[in-house]
Amino acid sequence: MEKLFLLDAYALIYRAYYAFIKNPRINSKGFNTSAIMGFVNTLEDVLKKEQPTHIGIAFDPAGPTFRHEAYQQYKAQREETPEVIRLSVPIIKDIIRAYRIPILEVSGYEADDVIGTLATEAGRQGIRTYMMTPDKDYGQLVSDNVFMYRPKYGDKEFEVMGVEEVKAKFDIQSPAQVIDMLGLMGDTADNIPGCPGVGEKTAQKLIAQFGSIENLLDHTGELKGAIKTKVETNREQILFSKFLATIKTDVPIALDMDGLKREEPDKDELKRIFEELEFRSLLERVLGTDKKTATPPPSAQGDLFGFFTPESTEASENSNLTKLDDLVFDYQLIDTEEKEDQLLQNILTQPILSLDTETTGTDPIRAELVGMSFAYAENQAFYVPVPADRTEAQRIVDKFKPVFENPQTLKVGQNIKYDMLVLANYGVEIQGPMFDTMIAHYVLQPELHHGMDYLAEIYLHYETIKIEELIGPKGKNQKNMRDLDPANIYRYACEDADVTLKLKNVLEKELKQNDAEALFCDIEMPLVPVLAYMERNGVRIDTEALKETSRHFTARMNQIEEEVHRLAGVEFNIASPKQVGEVLFDRLKIVDKPKKTKTGQYVTSEEVLESLKGKHEIVEKILEHRGLKKLLGTYIDALPQLINPETGHIHTSFNQTVTATGRLSSSNPNLQNIPVRNEDGKEIRKAFIPDEGCEFFSADYSQIELRIMAHLSGDPHMIEAFRANQDIHAATAAKIYKEKLEDVTREQRSKAKTANFGIIYGISVFGLAERLGIDRKEAKELIDGYFENYPHVKEYMDSSIQAARQKGYIETVFRRRRYLPDINSRNAVVRGYAERNAINAPIQGSAADIIKVAMIRIYRRFREEGIRSKMILQVHDELNFSVVPEEKEKVQQIVIAEMESAYKMKVPLLADCGWGKNWLEAH
Numbered sequence: 001m002e003k004l005f006l007l008d009a010y011a012l013i014y015r016a017y018y019a020f021i022k023n024p025r026i027n028s029k030g031f032n033t034s035a036i037m038g039f040v041n042t043l044e045d046v047l048k049k050e051q052p053t054h055i056g057i058a059f060d061p062a063g064p065t066f067r068h069e070a071y072q073q074y075k076a077q078r079e080e081t082p083e084v085i086r087l088s089v090p091i092i093k094d095i096i097r098a099y100r101i102p103i104l105e106v107s108g109y110e111a112d113d114v115i116g117t118l119a120t121e122a123g124r125q126g127i128r129t130y131m132m133t134p135d136k137d138y139g140q141l142v143s144d145n146v147f148m149y150r151p152k153y154g155d156k157e158f159e160v161m162g163v164e165e166v167k168a169k170f171d172i173q174s175p176a177q178v179i180d181m182l183g184l185m186g187d188t189a190d191n192i193p194g195c196p197g198v199g200e201k202t203a204q205k206l207i208a209q210f211g212s213i214e215n216l217l218d219h220t221g222e223l224k225g226a227i228k229t230k231v232e233t234n235r236e237q238i239l240f241s242k243f244l245a246t247i248k249t250d251v252p253i254a255l256d257m258d259g260l261k262r263e264e265p266d267k268d269e270l271k272r273i274f275e276e277l278e279f280r281s282l283l284e285r286v287l288g289t290d291k292k293t294a295t296p297p298p299s300a301q302g303d304l305f306g307f308f309t310p311e312s313t314e315a316s317e318n319s320n321l322t323k324l325d326d327l328v329f330d331y332q333l334i335d336t337e338e339k340e341d342q343l344l345q346n347i348l349t350q351p352i353l354s355l356d357t358e359t360t361g362t363d364p365i366r367a368e369l370v371g372m373s374f375a376y377a378e379n380q381a382f383y384v385p386v387p388a389d390r391t392e393a394q395r396i397v398d399k400f401k402p403v404f405e406n407p408q409t410l411k412v413g414q415n416i417k418y419d420m421l422v423l424a425n426y427g428v429e430i431q432g433p434m435f436d437t438m439i440a441h442y443v444l445q446p447e448l449h450h451g452m453d454y455l456a457e458i459y460l461h462y463e464t465i466k467i468e469e470l471i472g473p474k475g476k477n478q479k480n481m482r483d484l485d486p487a488n489i490y491r492y493a494c495e496d497a498d499v500t501l502k503l504k505n506v507l508e509k510e511l512k513q514n515d516a517e518a519l520f521c522d523i524e525m526p527l528v529p530v531l532a533y534m535e536r537n538g539v540r541i542d543t544e545a546l547k548e549t550s551r552h553f554t555a556r557m558n559q560i561e562e563e564v565h566r567l568a569g570v571e572f573n574i575a576s577p578k579q580v581g582e583v584l585f586d587r588l589k590i591v592d593k594p595k596k597t598k599t600g601q602y603v604t605s606e607e608v609l610e611s612l613k614g615k616h617e618i619v620e621k622i623l624e625h626r627g628l629k630k631l632l633g634t635y636i637d638a639l640p641q642l643i644n645p646e647t648g649h650i651h652t653s654f655n656q657t658v659t660a661t662g663r664l665s666s667s668n669p670n671l672q673n674i675p676v677r678n679e680d681g682k683e684i685r686k687a688f689i690p691d692e693g694c695e696f697f698s699a700d701y702s703q704i705e706l707r708i709m710a711h712l713s714g715d716p717h718m719i720e721a722f723r724a725n726q727d728i729h730a731a732t733a734a735k736i737y738k739e740k741l742e743d744v745t746r747e748q749r750s751k752a753k754t755a756n757f758g759i760i761y762g763i764s765v766f767g768l769a770e771r772l773g774i775d776r777k778e779a780k781e782l783i784d785g786y787f788e789n790y791p792h793v794k795e796y797m798d799s800s801i802q803a804a805r806q807k808g809y810i811e812t813v814f815r816r817r818r819y820l821p822d823i824n825s826r827n828a829v830v831r832g833y834a835e836r837n838a839i840n841a842p843i844q845g846s847a848a849d850i851i852k853v854a855m856i857r858i859y860r861r862f863r864e865e866g867i868r869s870k871m872i873l874q875v876h877d878e879l880n881f882s883v884v885p886e887e888k889e890k891v892q893q894i895v896i897a898e899m900e901s902a903y904k905m906k907v908p909l910l911a912d913c914g915w916g917k918n919w920l921e922a923h
Helices: 009-019 034-050 066-070 083-098 111-124 136-141 163-170 177-185 200-210 213-218 225-233 235-245 267-277 280-287 337-347 390-404 416-424 437-444 452-460 486-513 517-537 543-568 577-587 606-611 617-636 679-686 704-713 716-723 728-736 746-759 765-772 776-789 791-807 828-864 885-900
Strands: 003-008 054-058 128-132 146-150 159-161 330-333 352-359 369-377 380-385 410-413 434-436 539-541 653-655 665-667 695-701 809-811 817-819 870-875 878-883 911-916
Touching (some): 003 009, 003 034, 009 034, 009 083, 034 083, 083 267, 111 136, 111 146, 136 146, 136 163, 136 177, 159 163, 163 177, 177 200, 177 213, 200 213, 200 225, 225 235, 267 280, 280 452, 330 486, 337 369, 337 380, 337 390, 352 416, 352 486, 369 390, 369 486, 416 434, 416 517, 434 517, 437 452, 437 486, 437 517, 452 486, 486 517, 517 653, 517 828, 517 870, 539 878, 606 617, 617 679, 695 828, 695 885, 704 716, 704 746, 704 791, 704 828, 716 728, 716 791, 728 746, 746 776, 765 776, 776 791, 791 809, 791 828, 809 828, 828 870, 828 878, 828 885, 878 885, 885 911
Parallel strands (some): 003 054, 003 128, 330 380, 352 410, 410 434
Antiparallel strands (some): 146 159, 352 369, 369 380, 695 878, 695 911
């Protein structure tokens, strides 16, 4: 059976671009590939999920259409097309041609009209046709054989809308009445004026009563009051709006089903384009790139210092990237004591040594060594297998311990913290200077990928052997490295060390060229052993306290459930979104027009329920129930599962290369997201406790971001307030409201606090009004008053944006860069995101850098002074410690001194601290 898909290109491209607006996809060439990637992903989803037999993709023409000629203001209010989209469209068209899908474009007509004409004709011929677009206007074209196919967006799945769905969505009797709806209510997206004062509900009532605009205008005598005046006064405008909203179905284009027949894509051309764009996942997903196993026969493994020379130097037919078999290389399996001794002699005195470990798992605290690889010259590497027997394994590791602990050798690794943690399980402490290629690339390009495979492709034009080639794809049948013979591992392991060394040689130069050497050498690399030490320390969890909290929360949930059932007048499953929707909207009818999914189920997401809080007290109870359930599932019941049975601690992973700002993140568990504002969330912190016989110590920076703003802006009033140790929020309120400091009310201080933090992050009048629950006039006065009293803050914000426009990036006080490719965009929405980042990224990033410096100094002081107490957690601007009682005074002195002297500013850098039996008490 024939199945035709017609795609509205620009609608899908815009949707894809804005889906990534806060986190754009930038490749190594600095090109924003968001629109292209999103479009191709959508296209691939449709091709695989729906398997259309015929397909075409419609584009708007380059010049004006008949609507522009009839109405100069048509779409005139729209922002200029973002530069990224303009640059992406020609590439997208090349991709479509490579897919061998026809591009449908008719001069003078929009894509809507082209699709409307073809879909209508196909529907007449009984062909099942899907118009793929998020645009509601297409609803007018839906018929028995013609459907709207709305793409996925966020957590919303594809939505197919037929006649009944369109009628239900607009509350009309026929899809054709979508045109009448748009003619009356207008369409701000297309600048269709409609009838002033007529919104969706009024339009629905009028169409329900009169059926069409024409019939309405013939019977205006039946209308009364203001609506009669509005309709009669705007008669011509309403008719003209209907004309503009009507999708044409008679465009001069023929339905050529043979031409629309789906064909096999041009894989070579797609591969060329995807490789140029660096779409690695799409290469595998769309083209199923072959991955050849790269293990030579034993006879070809060579002597200890011999070379393996490939018979063929041709690249794989599926890639123009170089592979191992294209090189002249010397990778050796060190599987005898004699070979071990010979290797040791060679690497002990090397000034630079690249290293890597193969292990039994991804958790470094629990993982066992399977092998170690080393490289000190490009295209040469050595793999030392480590057996499962612990005694023999320890013997081999001890033998190589002097290599790892040689303070003179530069150790090179890709995510070397993992190797440090694994080797620490065998009593080895990697010493000496280090160079982590993953971190080096993060410093250079914080928003890109930093995996070795990706870096090898981008910098070396090299395709690495993939782990799946050895142990199989992810899943229950995936093997463990321990299951493999060393002869099947050594080339993969040697390649890791070799590629890492090659990357170091490239990235080292890039760091110098980009003035990033100091940040990398003085902050990021010295931080690696600190984080390894903290992860290895871990933190104790009071499981009994969590069990008690779990019992308490569960009892409260049961109580809330009873209250919800009483308020509803019926028992139902409060955890079922479907049943919640039926109770709220069918039984209690708390709103007239509740949102529905494509299956007709009511939407009861947290966002929707938050907006309905004031409608009925049952809503708040349901939200409270959900909040408790989330805390139980995410933390209270989950934390005990993360405890390492051997250490009795949770060993969170501190991630150094994730955030664009330079801040650390953490995982398993994510400590940054532990809620602290409400009492329920605080119960989680209570479960984090110090080691046996120790006390919990917490120190955090006092208003560090505002202090950095005072420093960067040089605003005398803000500097004066901090130097005088005034309450900055009260001081701000006093200036804005022209009160004496002692006369500032709690409400005024609260508003000033919101202004202090909001304004430096680019909050708008509307945003401030919404956050404070005040009208826009008062919000504007608050912002104006703020800048009047802190004029240098406004100057700083403007100069930051201007500097970013000139350079394309901003910098922290330690020269960490954040690139802002959209800062000069002509599109106000896109530019606005970049401008806000230009203001707040230097502040957030500087705060991140400062606490990193403090951590490094505290760690060094602890080691130098033989402190037994441990630094165990870092969360945003806060450091936490498990402290031996007799070291309390010394630890507090060291921590506060190093935090407050981490960076010299125009205002004091202050740290607050506290002690307790657990994290909650201490902070």
